Amino acid sequence: MKEYATDNLRNVVLLGHGSAGKTSLAEAMLFASGAINRMGEVENGTTVADFDEEEINRHISLNLALVPVEWESCKINVLDSPGYTDFVGEVKSAIRVADLALILVDAVSGVEVGTELAWKFADEYDLPRMVVVNKMNRENANLERVLEALGEAFDQNFVPVNLPVGTEGQFAGVADVIKKQALMGAAGQKADIPASLTDQVEETRTALVETAAESDDELIMKYLEGEELTDKEIHRGLRASVLNGTAVPVLVTAATAGLGTQALLNALVSYAPSPTDRGPVIAQGPAGEEEIAPTELAPLTALIFKTTADPYVGKLTYFRVYGGLLESDSRVYNSRAEEEERLGQIYVMRGKEQMPVPHLRAGDIGAVAKLAHTVTGDTLCDKGHPVRLPGPSFPSSLFAVAVHPTSKADQAKLGPTLTRICEEDPTLQWRQEASTRQTILEGMGEAHVDIAVRRMENRFGVGVTTTIPKVPYRETVTQTRADQYRHKKQTGGAGQFAEVHMRLEPLPRDTGYEFEWEVFGGAISRSFESSIQKGIKQVMEQGVIAGYPVVDVKAVVYDGKEHPVDSKDIAFQIAAREVFKKVMQDAGPALLEPICRATVTVPEEYTGDIIGDLNTKRAQVQGMDQQTGKSIIKVLVPLAEMQRYATDLRSLTQGRGIFSMEIDHYEPMPAHLAQEIMAAHQREKEE
Numbered sequence: 001m002k003e004y005a006t007d008n009l010r011n012v013v014l015l016g017h018g019s020a021g022k023t024s025l026a027e028a029m030l031f032a033s034g035a036i037n038r039m040g041e042v043e044n045g046t047t048v049a050d051f052d053e054e055e056i057n058r059h060i061s062l063n064l065a066l067v068p069v070e071w072e073s074c075k076i077n078v079l080d081s082p083g084y085t086d087f088v089g090e091v092k093s094a095i096r097v098a099d100l101a102l103i104l105v106d107a108v109s110g111v112e113v114g115t116e117l118a119w120k121f122a123d124e125y126d127l128p129r130m131v132v133v134n135k136m137n138r139e140n141a142n143l144e145r146v147l148e149a150l151g152e153a154f155d156q157n158f159v160p161v162n163l164p165v166g167t168e169g170q171f172a173g174v175a176d177v178i179k180k181q182a183l184m185g186a187a188g189q190k191a192d193i194p195a196s197l198t199d200q201v202e203e204t205r206t207a208l209v210e211t212a213a214e215s216d217d218e219l220i221m222k223y224l225e226g227e228e229l230t231d232k233e234i235h236r237g238l239r240a241s242v243l244n245g246t247a248v249p250v251l252v253t254a255a256t257a258g259l260g261t262q263a264l265l266n267a268l269v270s271y272a273p274s275p276t277d278r279g280p281v282i283a284q285g286p287a288g289e290e291e292i293a294p295t296e297l298a299p300l301t302a303l304i305f306k307t308t309a310d311p312y313v314g315k316l317t318y319f320r321v322y323g324g325l326l327e328s329d330s331r332v333y334n335s336r337a338e339e340e341e342r343l344g345q346i347y348v349m350r351g352k353e354q355m356p357v358p359h360l361r362a363g364d365i366g367a368v369a370k371l372a373h374t375v376t377g378d379t380l381c382d383k384g385h386p387v388r389l390p391g392p393s394f395p396s397s398l399f400a401v402a403v404h405p406t407s408k409a410d411q412a413k414l415g416p417t418l419t420r421i422c423e424e425d426p427t428l429q430w431r432q433e434a435s436t437r438q439t440i441l442e443g444m445g446e447a448h449v450d451i452a453v454r455r456m457e458n459r460f461g462v463g464v465t466t467t468i469p470k471v472p473y474r475e476t477v478t479q480t481r482a483d484q485y486r487h488k489k490q491t492g493g494a495g496q497f498a499e500v501h502m503r504l505e506p507l508p509r510d511t512g513y514e515f516e517w518e519v520f521g522g523a524i525s526r527s528f529e530s531s532i533q534k535g536i537k538q539v540m541e542q543g544v545i546a547g548y549p550v551v552d553v554k555a556v557v558y559d560g561k562e563h564p565v566d567s568k569d570i571a572f573q574i575a576a577r578e579v580f581k582k583v584m585q586d587a588g589p590a591l592l593e594p595i596c597r598a599t600v601t602v603p604e605e606y607t608g609d610i611i612g613d614l615n616t617k618r619a620q621v622q623g624m625d626q627q628t629g630k631s632i633i634k635v636l637v638p639l640a641e642m643q644r645y646a647t648d649l650r651s652l653t654q655g656r657g658i659f660s661m662e663i664d665h666y667e668p669m670p671a672h673l674a675q676e677i678m679a680a681h682q683r684e685k686e687e
């Protein structure tokens, strides 16, 4: 692939609701530019961007993919992102390194949940944006209606730069409003504007020229004096308005038919900011914050925004260069790991295809294989001038499963494989939950975790099944009780003897465990205290009534007996364990359950349904706020009721609600529910 100067680069992320046509549009752009000579289709898994096995099976995008499109003098690095909200991590990664958000809207459905989310994400990074109204060839496609919906949903100045020539089945090309020229068919054949459209083109052009003029003092003077702006001046003005967010150009396409693609590519070259336009970024340098300019002369600064792990290809690290020049076969420095990395060949990626290049300039995006110390979010730089850029920000997980290996061999590979898939996807985490002795995998939703599990199976050959995780309950006592236990074993061989008298007392929440030695007159030698403590610790970890750890209890040993020969460590451990169990059963044992602090944000009209549903989940509403059409509901709610909330909320709000949640404290469970858990534990033990 040809080399491109920073000014001739465009980093464009495709965002939008699921199925808006992002992947098809990326394919159409590649085709229009001549990079591929056949258009692939999402439906039969032949597109450049959806190359992953699971993407091919499911006909949806799951990962971000890079699709560089060469057009005129520019290289447009198109970042195709998934629309399904479970894969938001990939979207966040792609947005982090883009200079423009190209937001796709379905010409029939208009503004959808995914459109709103895309807008919000672009806001977070202050990203200039353009809108593509795609699927103009579908029945009921309607540009006016979509523009109206956009205007209602977002406070922005939307300016159409192309108009459709014909709609629905008759959609045949687009009219370039500035040049007053039509581009017809998949080849973008130049033609005159049809007479039926000339008035509309004039009208649209007037609005557009006004917007363009407003961005520039010189242009506005000229405009106010009634002088005609040249096409070049209009371009310049509009380009400035896109960069500073005062205008959002709107284009129309039918991706699968290849219509409108050339006009879109022209618009990206003309209006999308280059890395130079976007200007320097702020990095943490050796002497505090510093500006990294998008030039070759700046200190080398490359941000890692994605990592993939493949058992055959190995690890692939995706980066964007912000400053300097990144060269193949060079040494760089990882400022977080504080380690040197040897770069091998660097590549420009096109879907899964790796195209070797000698170097990449400031502003460009590429990949490199087999780095040793580098993960997503790291910065590569010069050892002599270490700098760090902030990585992509990822949301915390919302959905967890317990994973169980299907065989002994799978057991051995489980940990390392989980580590690898989590390294690849920062919105996945795994851990061992000590209190339930389960391996937990957490992600953004059911589909996300499902696909991760499928990947473990297909790519790494590790078979696992999943279940809803056990809630990490805790056991405690509610009353003070005392009792004794004698352990005696005198059949054959060396005998065992120990007697322990113990009292258990409830402690305040979150105190944990206390121990006291109240034995007088040497009834038990002090040397057995540690044996007794060991026995208590064991039983507290294993639990007494339901198999969960015992907490907030004080154990007092106040008397006992020992035997000059048969009393030994193991005997006292056993006696301590047994007396603890006995006393605990008697001391009003109770189960504590984790209570989460959750925040649910939904469009106002769903407030009633959400509160109703939360009430069935034993939630206590702590507060409610209204904010631009959204309700923010804060609740305390038992974790046991919320383990599938990601799925529940999606179906209650058609995917328009979001929530976050973390464990806040533990509380005693209602007795009837505790009974059920104890009974289930009993059944499990008997099996």
Ligand SMILES: Nc1nc2c(ncn2[C@@H]2O[C@H](COP(=O)(O)OP(=O)(O)OP(=O)(O)O)[C@@H](O)[C@H]2O)c(=O)[nH]1
Pocket (backbone or CB within 6 Å): 016, 017, 018, 019, 020, 021, 022, 023, 024, 025, 042, 043, 059, 060, 061, 062, 081, 082, 083, 084, 134, 135, 136, 137, 138, 253, 254, 255, 256, 257
């Ligand atoms: N009629 C028509 N169908 C289209 C057009 N663009 C895409 N499609 C179809 O819409 C479906 C979704 O297209 P994709 O390109 O996968 O959409 P996407 O936005 O990448 O979807 P996700 O990545 O899953 O969010 C596919 O069946 C496409 O064939 C279009 O312009 N016209």
Ligand SMILES: [Mg+2]
Pocket (backbone or CB within 6 Å): 022, 023, 024, 050, 060, 061, 080, 081, 082, 083
């Ligand atoms: Mg897609």
